[in-house]
Amino acid sequence: MATGLSCREAFCRELAELGRKNPEIVALTSDAKGSTSLGVFANALPDQFIEVGIAEQNEIGMAAGLAAVGKRPYVCAPASFLSARALEQIKVDVAYSRMNVKILAVSGGISYGALGATHHSSHDVAALRAIPGIRVVLPCDEIQTVALLRALEADDEPAYIRVGKAAMPIVYGPEAEFTVGKASRLRPGTDLTIIACGEMVRQAVEASEQLAGEGISAQVIDMHTLSPLDGEAILAAAEIGPIITIEEHSVNGGLGASAARLTATHRPVPMRTLALPETGNAVAGPSGEVFRHYGLDRDGLCRAARELLKAR
């Protein structure tokens, strides 16, 4: 897989393109123009750019007010702060009030691995999945980021788009198409299914290739939309066999927990939910090493696959 742009950079470049065509598009940030890669937008469209200072609650509230008067606001800031400090504004001003605010939450999960728990957001999917009225989307590469942004810009409903920090390998071809709320099948398979989201998708693809060499046929599903979850895709996977989920998030309330609730209710199958542990904060360190430590990578997926098939 060739390395492409970081998802945040792909998002902001495309947002600048969209903003040139539609002057109602407005980008807000909270002293995070650099962290979010929003410079390209701010430089090209200074009259459509709003700096609010380090004040995430006001940032979301203002975005809701901007939407109320017909603007199309995009809030771009780190996931850790938006999804915790400004959670009530997201819940009330955006989701409950049904304001067309799109939130680009950058450096999600443990992207800021070495900076510690203040900067981690391993709770955001769980928190936002429990709030009705806002979609949660985790793209995995630049192609998907741009495609999902275009799809979201075409509607008037709230969304939280969580991306990481690092440049990402390109998983999809340039013509790939996506529907918000509908999972994408990346690899067919007959023995088991790996369901991944966000930046774990490339690990799932690599694991599936490794497993193929061992004679294990692993289907790969990219669950790019976490809310609403594509339950049909999960239950279809359960028809094939065991399921492994992998996510850069707490094991509580995210992809794995939500998928397991569905399979337990409708079609119980052996599962492994690879995620950050529920006991204690994630170990701090460069994110690649943290992923390896918790088995959130190709090797962790392959181990889980072998165990599941051995147990069968």
Place this chain on the structure above:
Amino acid sequence: MDLRELRGKAVGIRRDLLNMIYKAKAGHTGGSLSSTDILTALYYDALRVDPANPHWRDRDYFVLSKGHSVEGLFCILADKGFFDKAELNTFCRFGTRLIGHPNNRIPGVEMNTGALGHGLSISTGMAKGLKMSRRSNRVYTLMGDGELAEGSIWEAAMAASHYKLDNLTAIIDRNRLQISGDTETVMAQEPLADRWRAFGWQVVQLDGHDMAALVAEFRREPARDKPRAIIARTVKGKGVREMENLPRWHHGVPDAELLASAMRQLDAQERSA
């Protein structure tokens, strides 16, 4: 409407909201009565709104940041014809849209509020957006004084003056009481006017029950390049002697006897309006 008619209208709104609270056996009585004159001056004199077209593009925007004082707003919206007055009988009933806080499924309500400290950020965003589009609509928000302890208010206060939003007016219902008691005991708000001035706002202080003062201030062209804070000195429970200045009437509900006494007092106020 002239001042006399506006004062009479405010009496009518107090009557309606007390009846609504009595029937529902629920409501935030004290703060609704303290803000009734402010809302009356806004809705019957200052705001450009069209009940037949709640989403009219040229309307002025109003956000009730102290969302719990929704009763007066509902009675006014019904009286103006945004929705049928009979619906007031459903206030706080199972499945109603007239819940105990503003909800924008109700015609005339812009935003869902109720969690405190949100209205000024929303209004700041509205005012900023209108300026960006060079539209002349105005934005008004009504906040409680106890609410000003929320930090997000001051984030918004900073942003509104930073962006010179002179199309924004924030009104503070300064009744000096919150649910637990005197605001100055719970968390001191004074020197309130100095605080807003220090944040870059033009500050006006007036009697929030003086209809002439309210109307004159709302009609005045505000100073350029600064948002306006109106600190309206009010009485919690205003208009009903038994409720005035008592924190327990924050969300007290009158019994039949007290309701009758309230109606007699309001009748007298109407005659002297």
